[in-house]
Amino acid sequence: MDSWRGLPAAQQPPWPDEGALREAVAWLSVAPPLVTAEETDRLTSLLGRAARGEAFVLQGGDCAERFDHVTPERVAGRLGTLARMAEVLEAAAGVPVVRVGRIAGQFAKPRSAPAETRDGVSLPSYRGDIVNGAEFTGAARTPDPWRMVRAHRASAATLELVRASGVPVHTSHEALLLEYEGALTRRRAGGWYDTSAHLLWIGERTRDPGGAHVEFAARIANPVAVKLGPAATAREVLELADRLNPWRVPGRLSFIARMGADRVREALPPLVRAVAASGVPVVWLCDPMHGNTETAPSGHKTRPVARVLAEVAGFFEVHRAAGTRPGGLHLEMTGDDVTECVGGAVSERDLPLRYESACDPRLNREQSLEVAAYGAGLLRG
Ligand code: PEP
Ligand code: MN
Numbered sequence: 001m002d003s004w005r006g007l008p009a010a011q012q013p014p015w016p017d018e019g020a021l022r023e024a025v026a027w028l029s030v031a032p033p034l035v036t037a038e039e040t041d042r043l044t045s046l047l048g049r050a051a052r053g054e055a056f057v058l059q060g061g062d063c064a065e066r067f068d069h070v071t072p073e074r075v076a077g078r079l080g081t082l083a084r085m086a087e088v089l090e091a092a093a094g095v096p097v098v099r100v101g102r103i104a105g106q107f108a109k110p111r112s113a114p115a116e117t118r119d120g121v122s123l124p125s126y127r128g129d130i131v132n133g134a135e136f137t138g139a140a141r142t143p144d145p146w147r148m149v150r151a152h153r154a155s156a157a158t159l160e161l162v163r164a165s166g167v168p169v170h171t172s173h174e175a176l177l178l179e180y181e182g183a184l185t186r187r188r189a190g191g192w193y194d195t196s197a198h199l200l201w202i203g204e205r206t207r208d209p210g211g212a213h214v215e216f217a218a219r220i221a222n223p224v225a226v227k228l229g230p231a232a233t234a235r236e237v238l239e240l241a242d243r244l245n246p247w248r249v250p251g252r253l254s255f256i257a258r259m260g261a262d263r264v265r266e267a268l269p270p271l272v273r274a275v276a277a278s279g280v281p282v283v284w285l286c287d288p289m290h291g292n293t294e295t296a297p298s299g300h301k302t303r304p305v306a307r308v309l310a311e312v313a314g315f316f317e318v319h320r321a322a323g324t325r326p327g328g329l330h331l332e333m334t335g336d337d338v339t340e341c342v343g344g345a346v347s348e349r350d351l352p353l354r355y356e357s358a359c360d361p362r363l364n365r366e367q368s369l370e371v372a373a374y375g376a377g378l379l380r381g
Pocket of ligand 2: 064290
């Protein structure tokens with residue numbers, strides 16, 4: 001299970017204190033598991049149904065969760081929105097919708113630059129609450145390994161709220177911090193389970209087939225997913241399919257395409273065709289968020305809902321043309337009435353009013369329901 005150590009691992013924080021890192025990892029390696037192997041296996045089989053077209057997947061939640069947002073109201077808001085979206089999609093799909101939250105562990109963020117400069121001052125980039133603080137001060141931005149322990153506690157508290165609301169929601173996050181994921185990985189009858197979440201995905205920036213993240217994901221028994229941007233080649237994707245699903249288990253592997261509305265119709269077909277020809281069962285999910293990020297004149301990162309819908313439409317078209325199955329949607333969304341994406345009641349000049357994301361812009365409740373209704377229309381054909 002330690003085979004990932006020694007391989008190149010992109011996007012790991014420069015922990016300043018080796019001793020503290022070792023202590024925090026030791027704490028985590030005896031910490032209570034957050035999810036069980038049985039629940040995890042159940043998600044694999046539900047995703048297996050999606051691979052066969054007998055279910056549709058809705059994966060959604062914050063870009064970056066925050067430690068101080070673990071409140072019953074906020075968690076209920078996100079889950080309520082996710083549940084309402086699932087109902088809308090389910091009515092149209094005619095098959096069950098599998099709900100997967102970007103929740104209870106989505107604390108680590110890959111960054112395009114290691115440092116951020118404001119007014120001539122340069123500090124380490126914010127890498128998510130699990131690494132450092134968002135506040136632009138030297139103290140907050142210094143990576144602190146004990147934050148991994150806080151992330152485990154915040155995940156456990158969130159899960160308690162998730163489980164109390166009675167709707168079956170599985171958890172997922174990006175498996176970015178390998179020290180954290182490795183410390184929570186436990187031996188069970190069915191193999192090694194990463195007990196930090198039911199499903200783990202590998203991001204667009206860390207999906208190097210020869211890198212540590214893919215090696216880690218190859219060794220765990222959880223269902224795994226990989227984000228694919230427009231530069232992904234059929235060869236890379238086949239290598240990932242082979243590494244991550246050598247036994248061809250339906251539900252074990254999902255690919256999350258995040259191509260951008262302008263690129264999806266040309267970038268996705270060769271990948272979908274190559275995977276179909278290989279015979280490796282894969283669930284294809286559409287992330288219409290990450291390829292459609294823009295900077296508004298106010299400086300806010302935003303996403304026009306119209307572009308989000310356009311990518312979803314392109315994703316469905318590509319699958320219809322290839323004779324393959326659109327398996328689900330992957331969205332950054334919240335139940336709160338935020339002003340982060342442009343569309344519906346939110347115009348560009350509203351962005352500063354309630355912009356609360358620590359990282360990427362999320363669909364608010366109304367916009368999330370709009371995307372669900374649009375997806376439902378496409379599912380009806
Ligand atoms: C994300 O899901 O927040 C993310 C960073 O995605 P990607 O790896 O697709 O850029
Ligand atoms: Mn994001």
